Amino acid sequence: MANPVTTTESSSSANKRRKLHRLFLRHQNQHHNHYHNQNQNQSDNANHEPLIPGLPDHIAQLCLSQVQNPTTLFSVCHSWRRLLYSPSFTPFLSLYALLSPQSQSSTCEFFSFDPISSNWLRLPPPPLPHRHLLLHHHPSFLSWNFPIQSVSAAGKLILLAATTPQLLPALPFPLVFDPISLNWSSGPPLSAPRRWCAAGAVSGSVYVASGVGSHYQIDVARSVEKWDLTQIKTQQYWTKLGCLKDGKLCREAVDGVGWRGKLCMVMVKGDATKGGVVYDVERDVWEEMKEGMIGGWRGPVAAMDEQVIYCVDQVKGVVRKYREESDSWEEIVRSVRLKGAEQMAAGGGRLCMVAGGGKEIVVVDVVAVRPRLWVVDLPVGFEAVAVHVLPRMPHPPAITSSSSSALS
Numbered sequence: 001m002a003n004p005v006t007t008t009e010s011s012s013s014a015n016k017r018r019k020l021h022r023l024f025l026r027h028q029n030q031h032h033n034h035y036h037n038q039n040q041n042q043s044d045n046a047n048h049e050p051l052i053p054g055l056p057d058h059i060a061q062l063c064l065s066q067v068q069n070p071t072t073l074f075s076v077c078h079s080w081r082r083l084l085y086s087p088s089f090t091p092f093l094s095l096y097a098l099l100s101p102q103s104q105s106s107t108c109e110f111f112s113f114d115p116i117s118s119n120w121l122r123l124p125p126p127p128l129p130h131r132h133l134l135l136h137h138h139p140s141f142l143s144w145n146f147p148i149q150s151v152s153a154a155g156k157l158i159l160l161a162a163t164t165p166q167l168l169p170a171l172p173f174p175l176v177f178d179p180i181s182l183n184w185s186s187g188p189p190l191s192a193p194r195r196w197c198a199a200g201a202v203s204g205s206v207y208v209a210s211g212v213g214s215h216y217q218i219d220v221a222r223s224v225e226k227w228d229l230t231q232i233k234t235q236q237y238w239t240k241l242g243c244l245k246d247g248k249l250c251r252e253a254v255d256g257v258g259w260r261g262k263l264c265m266v267m268v269k270g271d272a273t274k275g276g277v278v279y280d281v282e283r284d285v286w287e288e289m290k291e292g293m294i295g296g297w298r299g300p301v302a303a304m305d306e307q308v309i310y311c312v313d314q315v316k317g318v319v320r321k322y323r324e325e326s327d328s329w330e331e332i333v334r335s336v337r338l339k340g341a342e343q344m345a346a347g348g349g350r351l352c353m354v355a356g357g358g359k360e361i362v363v364v365d366v367v368a369v370r371p372r373l374w375v376v377d378l379p380v381g382f383e384a385v386a387v388h389v390l391p392r393m394p395h396p397p398a399i400t401s402s403s404s405s406a407l408s
Helices: 002-049 057-064 078-084 291-295
Strands: 093-101 108-114 119-122 149-153 156-161 175-178 183-186 198-202 205-209 224-228 255-261 262-266 277-281 285-288 302-303 308-313 320-324 328-334 343-347 348-354 360-366 370-376 383-392 401-404
Touching: 057 078, 093 360, 149 198, 149 205, 149 383, 156 198, 156 205, 156 383, 198 262, 205 255, 205 320, 285 370, 348 383, 360 383, 370 401
Parallel strands: 198 255, 302 343, 343 383
Antiparallel strands: 093 108, 093 383, 108 119, 119 401, 149 156, 156 175, 175 183, 198 205, 205 224, 255 262, 262 277, 277 285, 302 308, 308 320, 320 328, 343 348, 348 360, 360 370
């Protein structure tokens, strides 16, 4: 029979040996991990490519941010390419577009064209159920396009009005997309949901005038409301402004053009006889548009930095600039591609126009010594409804390029 005291002592010695062995292995692993991490850090530091050799990265970034054309940075090296899309680098401007599928049954989608990589990026869809209400082609009215009204203000894209298949206002409140955070949010509810209204932006505020709700109402047709996006965190409401003298603006969707503290609107498109109004933001007063201005308003209009108004003559394919001192329009560039232009946005010295029956987007550089023109091809299977110019998006993994499209 074994001695129990001896067995206990042997077992205790074995446990001590196993414990010491485990401590030795743990120490050995810690020693190995320390040197591995040290070597890894040294390797990372060795592989780190400075933005500009000899300069700290924060100083180099200040230097590179002064380059006016970021395209030149994209093709130099990977570190400069990564810098372009980093949160710390000043966002360059990109083209944003509301595109309608050529298949008549689908709703519209938002895309962004990155001028650096020449790729179309699909935006995250608006929240449900509103994404299914962006109807451009109605199944019962195939020959008639329904307007979807959107504006850009304070660096954001704001979706304001659309029509449901039941011919009712689709949006009770604006939907706001922030290109930097890649998020959609809801704005304050309108006093009355509407469609076929006049919509525009001045100095970071969005304006909605007139429109039709579920049926015609004179108080809605004459109403004017303002939402200040520069106070978006504190001011979540629409402010009612001075009413229009009549409800004529509710007849169709009207683009309001922000220009030198005023909102300019023309009620009829094309060469037909028009009526034009100008709203003075500071004085809250409506005025008649000058004869020269309204006389040259013969197509889509946009204002560069809310200072210079440009118009495209839809019939002649001519871009003109408005001269306030002489109340006249000066021709800038002429092209057959601009005939029939439907909508326009301005930013960064360029005009971006929906043309060719929505099949292409034409870009005109109006600040060049000799204005130049080129075309941006659309993703396959889509046609353009509206365009905007806003800060670029970062390149998130969740957003995939639809179809690579180079500037021609």
